Amino acid sequence: MLHEHRLFLREYARHFHTTGSLVPSSRWLAAALASYVVPGQQPLRIVEVGPGTGAVTRALARRLGPHDQLDLVELNPRFAEHLRECLTRDPVLRPIADRTRVIQAAVQELPQDRQYHLVISGLPLNNFAAELVEQLLNSLAGLLRPGGTLSFFQYVAIRKLRALAGGRADRARLRAIGMLLQRTLQAHEVRRDLVLRNLPPAWVHHLRFD
Ligand SMILES: C[S@@+](CC[C@H](N)C(=O)[O-])C[C@H]1O[C@@H](n2cnc3c(N)ncnc32)[C@H](O)[C@@H]1O
Structure with a gap:
């Protein structure tokens, strides 16, 4: 855990823009x-965008069903390499290694092939130009x-x-x-959760596009 905090801090110093915290x-x-990862009748295809050192990935791993599949973009x-290593030795991540792929790429470069039931994003949207935020939101929606x-x-x-x-x-x-997110949330948000036990506290938004 200490190693991961150190890695995170180092990458923040190198790429604060994209690392974001x-x-x-x-x-x-x-x-x-991870709260929408619930066992259902059919296997889930899930993509986590911006997994970093895997803090959210571990919560997903704990909920992943035996036939669900997880992609990490x-x-x-350096984070991608760390995640690949964790999939070989981390006690929480190793059991899902056979169902997990690490894709080292910018999410906006992925094909918009609407293959995922769940998209979970850790992207630091407030660090980017508004045009890029719009492109990223479209890309995330296009994966669903x-x-x-x-x-x-x-x-x-x-903000x-x-x-x-x-x-x-x-x-x-x-x-x-702020205006772009407000418009998007007004049109598509189905639930929001306030998480106080985080530094800093955060809103988690859940959206559907159809
Ligand atoms: C705020 S960190 C979140 C890390 C982790 N999910 C967590 O919550 O601890 C943002 C992550 O998004 C990644 N990232 C930033 N822009 C990206 C993009 N366009 N495509 C994929 N990943 C991106 C960064 O490298 C970083 O790992």
Whole structure:
């Protein structure tokens, strides 16, 4: 765990833009993100986007059924390598290694083939240009099968706090992201969970697009 925190911090220093936080998600945030993974009549295809060091992946692993399949799409090659290693030796991840693929790629470069029942995203949307956020949301929605669910989180009040500290251009960027997310949530949100036991506290949003 200490090793993972160190890796996370190092990658934050190297790529703070795409890493987006100083520490991995708490187990409570991970559980909220994984809450739509429930055993059903048919096997689930799940993709986690931005798994980082695997904090949420472990919550998914604990809920994964014997015929479910999990893809992990991670941009950062060091995180991708770490996840591949964990799948060989981590006591929680090793049992799902035969049903899990690590895909080192940017999610927006994946084919939009609507193959997943669940898309779980850890992307730090507030760090990106508003145009990229729109592209990312479209990409995440484009991975979902009809009736599928997208779950993602954002830290509570983070845009307001960052706008206080940022310059004029950053405030405009954050305002544009806020409006885009508000429109998207108004149209598609089916549930939201407040997770206080995380640093910082976070909202988990669950969305359906049809
Ligand atoms: C805030 S971290 C979340 C890590 C982990 N899910 C957690 O909650 O602890 C964001 C992760 O998204 C990855 N990432 C950023 N942009 C990405 C993209 N376009 N496609 C795939 N992964 C991306 C980063 O490398 C990083 O691992």
